[in-house]
Amino acid sequence: MSGPVVRPYGDTTGDGMVQVSFTLPVPHDKRAEGAALQLAAKMGLEPAMLVHAKPMGDGFTFFVVYGRVNHLVDLDAVRVVERDFPLLSAKEVNALVRSGLRRKLSVVGACIGTDAHTVGIDAILNVKGVAGEKGLEYYRELRVTNLGAQVSVPELVEAARVEKADAVLVSQVVTQRDAHLHNTREMSAAFREAMPAGRRPLLIVGGPRFDELMTGELGVDRIFGRGTTPREVASYLVHELVVNRGGRVGAEKVAGR
The missing domain is CATH 3.40.50.280 (Cobalamin-binding domain)
Structure with missing residues (x-):
């Protein structure tokens, strides 16, 4: 890493905890909840906890999962468009x-x-x-x-x-x-x-x-x-x-x- 490094904050500083929401095209049942946790694990959340699951019409379920990631953010590598003009009245x-x-x-x-x-x-x-x-x-x-x-x-x-x-x-x-x-x-x-x-x-x-x-x-x-x-x-x-x-x-x- 070339510059200041930060990790996500959840319960304590630098614990890497994040919350992610998504919808899967499956009806809400135990199998669907298992699929959500499998996806969360593949996204790098380890361990992942399912904190919310709700049917969204026929054959769809909305999920919220919470878990730890090991990724770090290099602030010097962030690229954004800064305002390069004065803010006028x-x-x-x-x-x-x-x-x-x-x-x-x-x-x-x-x-x-x-x-x-x-x-x-x-x-x-x-x-x-x-x-x-x-x-x-x-x-x-x-x-x-x-x-x-x-x-x-x-x-x-x-x-x-x-x-x-x-x-x-x-x-x-x-x-x-x-x-x-x-x-x-x-x-x-x-x-x-x-x-x-x-x-x-x-x-x-x-x-x-x-x-x-x-x-x-x-x-x-x-x-x-x-x-x-x-x-x-x-x-x-x-x-x-x-x-x-x-x-x-x-x-x-x-x-x-």
């Missing part, structure tokens, strides 16, 4: 857009494919926002177009063209069979085909199951995970579209905070 965001762009910053948002879960995109875009923060519609210098749910990729591209979008925000909650990854790749490919690099909007996706390190693989500019707030998104938009691309005025204002 709504007033600061509006001021930077006015001085740097000298026009409203256009944002188009949607849930694409068959995804009908608009809670995420609405939390970021709608005025009511989330976690005590107002959504992007609250920012006077941002022009927000929320297309809602189940928007096709061609419809999204066309809306971005019509609205002259500076940024496109896509929320993906449905992840069965990696639908969120397929939809994102389809979207990024469509924008690359429809618009030249210099005129393409910033492509941003968000959702609880995305790996924030996959921007290059998915062909997008930024991935936001669970817990993202409107203020973070607004600050990122200004950082990328005004400070990085807008030249000296925006850079001086942020540097002077």
